[in-house]
Amino acid sequence: MTGYASAQLAPDSPDAQPAASPLRLGLEIRTVNSRFLDLTFRLPEELRAQEPALRTLLTAHLKRGKVEVRAAIEQDASASLPQPSAALLQRLGMVQEQVQAWLPGAKALTVADALRLAGGNTTAQTDWASIVPPLAEETIAALLDARAREGKRLARMLLDRIAQLRDLAAQAAPLVPQLVEQQRQRFLERWQEAMGLTEGHIPPEAAQDRALTEATAFAIRIDVAEEINRLGAHLEEIERLLKKGGEIGKRLDFLIQELHREANTLGSKSATLELTRISVDMKVLIEQMREQVQNIE
Incomplete structure (x- = not known):
């Protein structure tokens, strides 16, 4: 964070x-x-x-x-600057003369040098x-405190994304039954056309049973009720963790991965453009959540 x-x-x-x-x-x-x-x-x-x-x-x-x-x-x-005593300054002068006697090229002490030598190395003396x-x-x-304020802001953002995901799931739920009914009617119409071409050699009951069997298989193939239910359960757990607080970052990471899995499955089972759009919108919101969850401890 x-x-x-x-x-x-x-x-x-x-x-x-x-x-x-x-x-x-x-x-x-x-x-x-x-x-x-x-x-x-x-x-x-x-x-x-x-x-x-x-x-x-x-x-x-x-x-x-x-x-x-x-x-x-x-x-x-x-x-306050150190106050060197006269004796100390005299001593510094004598040392300087001795050094310059042996090293004629040595520079004379400056005022800063004298004050530093008089005051000692304060930094070295400090008990860090x-x-x-x-x-x-x-x-x-x-x-x-700063991270706690940031955490509250992130929690509000995540709760907003949760509300949007629930709205998308509510939009997706009625689409599958409608699509199954449309497909069943389409199968029946095709089998009726086929019966006309066979001039009644296929009993109507057999044609209807075959159409219903095909419609049932289609319904099973595109059914996303389980994915929507699991997605709702994951959203409830994320909301519970956000309200609980504490060290929840790793658990949120896992739940976000599960949300991605359900949204991907929803898209792979899609048989309509509307359901595909819902799946894409879900993935966008989940990715936004994933980026922010990385900030949570």
């Missing part, structure tokens, strides 16, 4: 650790359709060690979908193991 969520841990966040105060951590999760769970992580080097924990959290909450997790660490522009999991939990919760 498609979804997107993001969260940030700002320096002034109550959950932020003191060592992380000059930094801002951003985390976002995107999910798109997939029959299986496929996780992809795009993390900075500082967060590589947190990938197993993130993977565990995601697999605990998600069952299907192609999931991409992105994280970024930004230095907070509003963070205590920061990333809570932020990931927050992001996953937002993602699940």
Whole structure:
């Protein structure tokens, strides 16, 4: 199921650790359709060690979908600059003179270099193991909310397709008896013509029995009542699952395949253009349902 969520841990966040105060951590999760769970992580080097924990959290909450997790660490522009002491600056100056004495081509320290050396590597000092999991939990919760809203929209769409399929099945049901009756009359007319050509050598009762036998065989061959009944049962089960909710994606996959089978059989038994049209319309609706069912967990 498609979804997107993001969260940030700002320096002034109550959950932020003191060592992380000059930094801002951003985390976002995107999910798109997939029959299986496929996780992809795009993390900075500082967060590589947190990938197993993130993977565990995601697999605990998600069952299907192609999931991409992105994280970024930004230095907070509003963070206060380090205040190097005079002794530290003097020490840096002495070190610089010693280096340049041995390496005349060495460049002098810049203000940024002095501040970095005075403040240390804040990113390396940050306890990411205590920061990333809570932020990931927050992001996953937002993602699940987004996916739930998407699920409700998909459920409405599927229920609409179910109503259309039931309408088509109702249109198909009376067509077969009408067609059988028409064919029976056609057989009787042909046998009557044949009797006229044989000049009464065939008894009328035998001709009528043969016509009815042919009509019965034709009716059996084109009967789609069983397919329509099974299609109705599958639609009822799909509607029940949608109203129940939960992890129903795989069961819906199977039911959609069964709907395809019944619609195909309906088309193969068709003896009229109207029934063929109904079968084609059913296949279009079922294919639309199949595409959307792939989004449901």
